[in-house]
Amino acid sequence: NAGVTQTPKFQVLKTGQSMTLQCAQDMNHEYMSWYRQDPGMGLRLIHYSVGAGITDQGEVPNGYNVSRSTTEDFPLRLLSAAPSQTSVYFCASSYTQGNSYEQYFGPGTRLTVT
């Protein structure tokens, strides 16, 4: 049971380039999310999914796309990278059982856009 895995761990892009950050979970969780973490701002929700085929925008969705074709995978696409997207990106999966929520985080991808 690997939990939540993310690739790559580090990435450097030039302005205008596109790329996909990969995220996979093997816990059969319905819910998956992408966050970015910037100094002094905590984690901000980019996009989330409540199940395969269903996605929605979070707090800071501009410049990012997502899709959820399977329960396991939730890739994040940067369409045209900008220096403002330099950040650490975390993927998370979660489940709900009654009033109980559990969320598990991946190890993160550190992205630098020059």
Added chain:
Amino acid sequence: GDSVTQMEGPVTLSEEAFLTINCTYTATGYPSLFWYVQYPGEGLQLLLKATKADDKGSNKGFEATYRKETTSFHLEKGSVQVSDSAVYFCALVYNFNKFYFGSGTKLNVKP
């Protein structure tokens, strides 16, 4: 809208000192509340949680009580260790697993 406010850091303490990290929240419903911890270079790990008013979450000597009347969930530990040095995040969730995080509080514990 929903939000979480944490005390700003860094917080610097000597080993065996008492720790309090304040957290207050704003929510339109009745959220579940969490504390997460992040060690350098790692992702977030769940530290403790509380799902309803007056619940106390506890783990590894840390405690936090869900106070609906003051909309607070302050993190406490009676005696910190150097190994507790990390960044601590308060968070809430109550709708579609959308988590809202505070800005984080960095704790430095000196030997």
